[in-house]
Amino acid sequence: MIVQQLANSLALGGVYALMALGYSLIFGVLRLIHFSYGDVMVMGGYIALTLLAGFSHSFGLMLAAMIVFTTLLGLFVERVNFRPLRNMPYMTSLVASLGMSLVIENAILLLWGPARRPFEVELPIPALRIGGIQLSGSRVLAVLVCLLVMVILDFLLRRTRLGMAIRATILDHDAATLMGINREFIVVSTFAVGSALSGVAMLLLGSMYGVVYPLEGYVIGTMVFAAAMIGGMGSMPGAVIGGLIIGFTLTMSSAYISVTYSNAITMALLVLVLIIKPDGILGKRQEENI
Amino acid sequence: MKFRLPLLRQSRYWYVALALVLVLPALPLPSFILRLATLIFIYSSVITGFNLLVGYCGLVSVAQAGFFGIGAYTAALMSIHLHTSFLVGLVTGTLVTGTISALIGAAILRLKGRYLIMATLGINEVINLVIVNATFTGGPNGLPGVSAPSLFGIVFSSVSSLYYLNLAGLVLVTAVVALLVNSAVGRSMVAVREDDLAAEAIGINVASTKLLAFTLTGAMAGLAGVFYAYNNLFVSYQSFTTGESFIMLAMLVIGGMGTLSGPFLGVALLMALPEVLRGASLYRYLFYGLALAVVAPLWPGGLASIRLGQKGAAAGKRTVGQQGGKEA
Numbered sequence: 001m002i003v004q005q006l007a008n009s010l011a012l013g014g015v016y017a018l019m020a021l022g023y024s025l026i027f028g029v030l031r032l033i034h035f036s037y038g039d040v041m042v043m044g045g046y047i048a049l050t051l052l053a054g055f056s057h058s059f060g061l062m063l064a065a066m067i068v069f070t071t072l073l074g075l076f077v078e079r080v081n082f083r084p085l086r087n088m089p090y091m092t093s094l095v096a097s098l099g100m101s102l103v104i105e106n107a108i109l110l111l112w113g114p115a116r117r118p119f120e121v122e123l124p125i126p127a128l129r130i131g132g133i134q135l136s137g138s139r140v141l142a143v144l145v146c147l148l149v150m151v152i153l154d155f156l157l158r159r160t161r162l163g164m165a166i167r168a169t170i171l172d173h174d175a176a177t178l179m180g181i182n183r184e185f186i187v188v189s190t191f192a193v194g195s196a197l198s199g200v201a202m203l204l205l206g207s208m209y210g211v212v213y214p215l216e217g218y219v220i221g222t223m224v225f226a227a228a229m230i231g232g233m234g235s236m237p238g239a240v241i242g243g244l245i246i247g248f249t250l251t252m253s254s255a256y257i258s259v260t261y262s263n264a265i266t267m268a269l270l271v272l273v274l275i276i277k278p279d280g281i282l283g284k285r286q287e288e289n290i
Numbered sequence: 291m292k293f294r295l296p297l298l299r300q301s302r303y304w305y306v307a308l309a310l311v312l313v314l315p316a317l318p319l320p321s322f323i324l325r326l327a328t329l330i331f332i333y334s335s336v337i338t339g340f341n342l343l344v345g346y347c348g349l350v351s352v353a354q355a356g357f358f359g360i361g362a363y364t365a366a367l368m369s370i371h372l373h374t375s376f377l378v379g380l381v382t383g384t385l386v387t388g389t390i391s392a393l394i395g396a397a398i399l400r401l402k403g404r405y406l407i408m409a410t411l412g413i414n415e416v417i418n419l420v421i422v423n424a425t426f427t428g429g430p431n432g433l434p435g436v437s438a439p440s441l442f443g444i445v446f447s448s449v450s451s452l453y454y455l456n457l458a459g460l461v462l463v464t465a466v467v468a469l470l471v472n473s474a475v476g477r478s479m480v481a482v483r484e485d486d487l488a489a490e491a492i493g494i495n496v497a498s499t500k501l502l503a504f505t506l507t508g509a510m511a512g513l514a515g516v517f518y519a520y521n522n523l524f525v526s527y528q529s530f531t532t533g534e535s536f537i538m539l540a541m542l543v544i545g546g547m548g549t550l551s552g553p554f555l556g557v558a559l560l561m562a563l564p565e566v567l568r569g570a571s572l573y574r575y576l577f578y579g580l581a582l583a584v585v586a587p588l589w590p591g592g593l594a595s596i597r598l599g600q601k602g603a604a605a606g607k608r609t610v611g612q613q614g615g616k617e618a
Binding site for chain 2: 033080081084085088089090091092094095096098099100101102103104105106107110218222225226229258260261263264267268270271274275278279
């Protein structure tokens with residue numbers, strides 16, 4: 001039983017780690033909270049599902065569609081919700097980002113209605129049984145895809161010019177700009193990468209849960225935020241650790257304590273981590289005035 | 291900072307507005323307008339208290355709806371099970387919420403900026419999930435059966451009597467905040483907001499100033515929550531979610547942080563406009579979202595920074611957000 005739950009939490013945690021990576025990248029580059037991250041992901045999922053409905057549910061096609069639509073939406077949000085506010089006070093961009101999240105959630109509600117929507121996808125691999133552990137195909141796939149994407153992301157960030165520029169910008173915006181790095185281009189590419197990661201996560205989450213619903217973005221977004229925060233904002237290994245911790249806490253508290261309280265327990269854990277180590281497990285020292 | 295009565299300064303339009311507020315129940319209006327105005331008073335009280343923390347002390351929290359809920363549920367539970375009077379409920383609700391927020395504040399106030407936002411978000415989630423899942427709160431069905439408020443032998447059951455009761459509540463909260471921000475305590479809060487290191491250097495105890503602002507804001511949210519419970523005679527978790535906290539922050543930012551009239555303006559705009567634009571219930575939150583995403587960037591100082599009949603008085607210049615701009 002406990003090994004089974006550990007395996008389940010590894011799959012869920014991997015997906016949260018993917019999203020936390022995207023979130024943490026965007027945060028690192030902009031130093032702003034992207035409140036509509038989860039909503040962009042869910043709306044991208046809805047669009048992809050609607051366009052592919054009755055056409056094909058093959059995994060590869062769904063994956064491509066999810067990535068394309070979350071990326072386009074993410075870039076749209078960057079253009080209308082972040083770029084015009086680049087030199088605005090912190091509170092203003094915070095509130096505007098909150099507003100965007102409300103707009104997207106309600107756009108989903110108006111366009112697709114409040115009902116849960118079945119998330120159909122043909123999985124390329126069957127369920128797996130090792131010893132007493134039963135892993136559904138979607139969970140096996142989640143673990144494999146997450147590992148693959150993390151390897152690709154690691155390569156992108158460490159070995160390519162773009163990745164190095166992104167990391168330089170996260171480290172120190174001003175110095176990076178002085179070295180001739182085009183900040184606007186880095187912001188746009190980071191939004192593209194971060195949103196694409198959420199597209200992958202949407203497909204994995206959808207295939208695990210079998211449904212998607214309009215306010216999922218809010219719930220998931222909060223958890224991803226918590227994952228990135230617990231790991232340490234702007235730190236890539238931190239995001240992975242944070243995602244795994246969130247997946248573990250959610251799975252274990254639903255299995256052994258109470259399904260209804262699992263979100264509350266996770267949020268309480270977040271508050272606890274923040275009190276003990278405000279910068280998260282692998283975060284750098286915070287520099288804020290108030 | 292000279293003491294100036296809120297709502298009465300600079301522009302005579304305010305006299306007209308005040309007179310209108312006082313005689314509104316006497317006008318031949320449909321009763322839903324009075325009910326809406328009453329709700330605007332209650333939410334203005336919450337936001338006025340919230341303004342002390344966010345607008346004057348510069349600490350951003352998104353747990354205000356949670357504290358509002360603690361006050362409302364305390365009063366509702368006492369009225370239903372112990373049959374206590376309105377006044378007892380009011381005092382207890384305020385004290386209980388103030389105590390809880392003091393304890394929470396003591397634990398989380400060394401966090402700054404977005405870390406504090408995140409911690410308060412977690413706290414609001416926990417409060418709301420407890421309300422939804424516990425049995426003593428009636429769970430998702432809420433708590434009906436709060437008895438009508440009575441004060442000094444007068445029972446407030448008609449729409450217009452509730453209107454005046456909640457107006458009195460708003461006046462009370464506004465007076466407390468107005469006196470506070472013009473006192474030494476209020477000025478130390480503004481000093482902490484502008485530069486906490488400099489504030490520390492001139493002898494202000496930053497930690498206790500922040501804790502005081504957090505506690506008082508929580509207590510005022512609790513007080514407004516009691517008014518809310520006695521106005522609706524029913525409490526339900528939906529009014530106290532983190533989403534509601536976001537909307538409260540929106541009301542404050544759109545109205546104008548760090549100003550006394552801002553909270554009322556923001557609440558009035560965000561609550562009245564969806565009603566005016568009919569068929570609104572479906573588009574209500576979409577409207578809130580657009581207001582946030584569009585109005586906030588256009589007027590960073592909020593509605594209170596727009597002066598009727600005066601030119602060039604950009605009061606919004608000195609709001610909290612300004613100093614945070616440099617970190618981006």
